[in-house]
Amino acid sequence: MNLRPKLRSPPLSAASFPSPPSPLSHSSKTILSKMPRKSLLRPTLAVACFLAYAAARGGESVENDALLKYPGNQHSAEWYLFSDLNRPSEERVDSSVTRVMDPEEADLFYVPFFSSLSLVVNPIRPTTVNVSHDRTVYNDEQTQEDLMEWLEEQVYWKRNNGWDHVFICQDPNALYKVIDRVKNGVLLVSDFGRLAHNQASLVKDVILPYSHRINTYKGDIGLENRKSLLFFMGNRYRKEGGKIRDLLFQVLENEQGVIIKHGAQSRESRRVATQGMHTSRFCLHPAGDTPSACRLFDAIVSLCVPVIVSDYIELPFEDVIDYRKIAIFVDSTTAVTPGNLVKLLRRVSPEKILEFQKELKKVKKYFEYEDPNGTVREIWRQVALKLPLIKLMSNRDKRIVVRDLTEPDCSCLCSNQSGVRTTL
Incomplete structure (x- = not known):
């Protein structure tokens, strides 16, 4: 299967990316975006969206990208960011990013490759899938390679060695094949769980929230209808960091006032989870296979105070959200000690819980992708704030000499899981 584009840069205004065989298709229209340069008090940037990879599994190509609909089988962020850039400019007046059609006007280049969707569509083991001899199996790894081969030939990539390119990889395994080739760029990720310290950084990257899976709580703050102390529903057995879940089940499943259930994703599970979160005071958020999971954001929109047991978690939008005002953090050792967690939560006064709920109601707008x-809007603001640091790192990268270092040079990066963080 040959997905390699024939176009060379510039110009990008006629760029195309040939469609792979079903189940994925590409839109051939190039999208370029720009941001106005405003006051230094409100940094903005230009985003050039130059590779339109835009249709979901089983979807059909359309002549106008704005007509594409959310396919429902991919991570929300990659779809809604792409869709937002296709909105008319008059609807995006207050956005931190503005579309441009001339890449020379761009400060940053957004690469709208649907990396999570590409991962989902790809068969788990392509070499072992039984398909007819006349049908080509979609290959996510090959698509990643072709994407990078195309990008690395572009003058705008070469100009700053990729520092000014923005990639979304919300699934923990998205872009896994080429992550070392995109690590200079701004990575839009849900956490740093499977990224090395020299691949991701709070300095250059943006932490995204998962979309919530349950309905937003429509009521007001209060405890009258929240009779349960603590609620959790999800897979009990996970890999890697999520092994703590089984330990939490063991110490909590017989505690009075605690509802903790094993359950996989399904319509019925979402219904039960909605009911449980809307009628509980606290909602447990243990690590999954990676430090973050969608249940944290389910809890926030439910006004159910999150109890976060995830030692290496990074959280979205921390420059505007003080998570100590909306969540309780408990280290793993304390949480799995029998009796500790329940005693801690029972000591939280009703007045304090109402304060938590009041703050949750204030910030839940930050976790609504449909709005x-x-x-x-908040993701674009976060990306815009990275621009001065990106320019710093790009300029530094160009002047630095080759050095024989015994340890990686991370003076431009903040380690994503180190106890000591280096900041600029």
């Missing part, structure tokens, strides 16, 4: 003034 044009919610999550998407």
